[in-house]
Amino acid sequence: MTVSADTLEAVVAACRDRLGDPSEWVTPAAYRHSLALCIIESVQSSAGYSAVAVVDRYLAYRQARLDRPITDGARDLLRTFEEVGSSDQWAGKVGSYKRRYSATGVQIEARHIQQAAERLHQLRIDNIDDLLDAARDEAAMEQIHNAWIDVCGENSDVTWTHFLMLAGIPGVRPTRVAEVFVSGALGISEATDPRRAEELLEATAAELSVDPDQLGCAISRWLSANSHRFAEVA
DSSP: OOOOHHHHHHHHHHHHHHHOOGGGOOOGGGGTTOHHHHHHHHHHGGGTSOHHHHHHHHHHHHHTTOSSOOOOOHHHHHHHHHHHSSHHHHHHHTTTTTSOOOTTSSOOOHHHHHHHHHHHHHTTOOSHHHHHHHTTOHHHHHHHHHHHHHHHOTTOHHHHHHHHHHHTOTTOOOHHHHHHHHHHHHTOSSOOOHHHHHHHHHHHHHHHTSOHHHHHHHHHHHHHHHGGGGTTTO
């Protein structure tokens, strides 16, 4: 299967327009030591409001209280809800730390972030190592996936894949994400063939001088926050 120059140009242009400068992309490496950050970004990314902003505010809140790198797990994240009193309070005091917050303004998915942390903690998934261990057991991962869907909704496979990518689960590739993104870039209403989408993104990564996994992560983050625009494809 070959990639035409016109098709490649369209996908490259979409990446530059939607993803911005590759030097400013947030890589998964920043999340590999904190399950809490993976939960916050993945759940928040479905709301159409900057997940990175909420992660940054959470980090600022925690760093004001701890003089060490933040390696929070699910239980640490739940303690921040206990500290402020409720998910509504968390949205203002943690998710918008030192920023003006209005409940009628931006949508911060505090309740779902709290619920996701609770379900993972109940399943004894408190940190990245726990999730990596669970990933070796198909039945355990199915249980965790079902819990995620219960919290985030039936159409949350994009955020689930993003969660696994941020946590560094081996072998996770955003195939479905690639199909949807490429279809949107090419202006077609049906999902692109998986092999064609993979080939296009590999060629696009080469054109942008980035690693394919880095491009896949950037696309996953963008699509998680903009998935409503491609509901007819997904």
